[in-house]
Amino acid sequence: MSEALKPLRPVMATFAVLGLLWWGFDALLERRAHPNAGIVTGPExxxxxxxxxxxxxxxxxxxxINGATVDFLVDTGASHVAVPAHMAERLALTRGRRMQVNTAAGRAVAWDTTIDEIAVGGLRARDIRGSINPNMDSDFVLLGMTFLRHVDMRQRGGRLILSADDDAG
Known part of the structure; x- marks a missing residue:
């Protein structure tokens, strides 16, 4: 380092420490917001x-959904899997008949659809009824009962355990 830059060493060290702290806190906040991000979907x-x-x-x-990666919000209060309309084309979903749905925000118009395959971890289900909802602006899909009825669910101490029906014992 040249003599002219030596006085800047403390400033550069401070920025380096602040950068490391920023990175560490960002990772901690991400882990808290998405504690299940590491779950692997597929044959493994x-x-x-x-x-x-x-x-x-x-x-x-x-x-x-249909081989495309999505984030699900597990919603036992949702009768079916609800997909935001802005995600439907990417997921290769076809709009079926127009329908009325009851949401937390009230009644809304949506379109019926059939999802070829949903996978969460090693849990899979095919030909699942869903809806395409233009009023959802979220970046997650509501994982409702048309999928969840295919798995065993137990909730204990801030954890939800999902297992294949045949593994539930």
Missing amino acids: GDRRLTLEAGPGGHYLVPGE
Whole structure:
């Protein structure tokens, strides 16, 4: 380092430390917001998943619809899988008949659809009824009961355990 830059060493060291702190806190906040981000979907995925609750007690989990990666919000209050309209084309979903749905924000118009395959971890289900909802602006899909009825669910101490029906014992 040249003599002219020596007085800047403390400033550069301070920025380096601040950068490391920023990176560490960002990783911590991301882990808290998405505690299940590391779950693997596909043939190597577990058929028994233990999901950690995120902020507000919600269970976010990565998965796939028709082979495309999505984030799911587990929603036992949703009768079917609800997909935001802005995601439907990327997921190769076809709009079916127009329908009325009841949401947390009230009644809304949506379109019926059939999802060829949903996978979460090693859990898979085919020909799942869903809806395409133009009023959802989220970047996650509501994983409702048309998928969840195919798995065993247990909730204990901030964790939700999902397992294949045949593994439930």
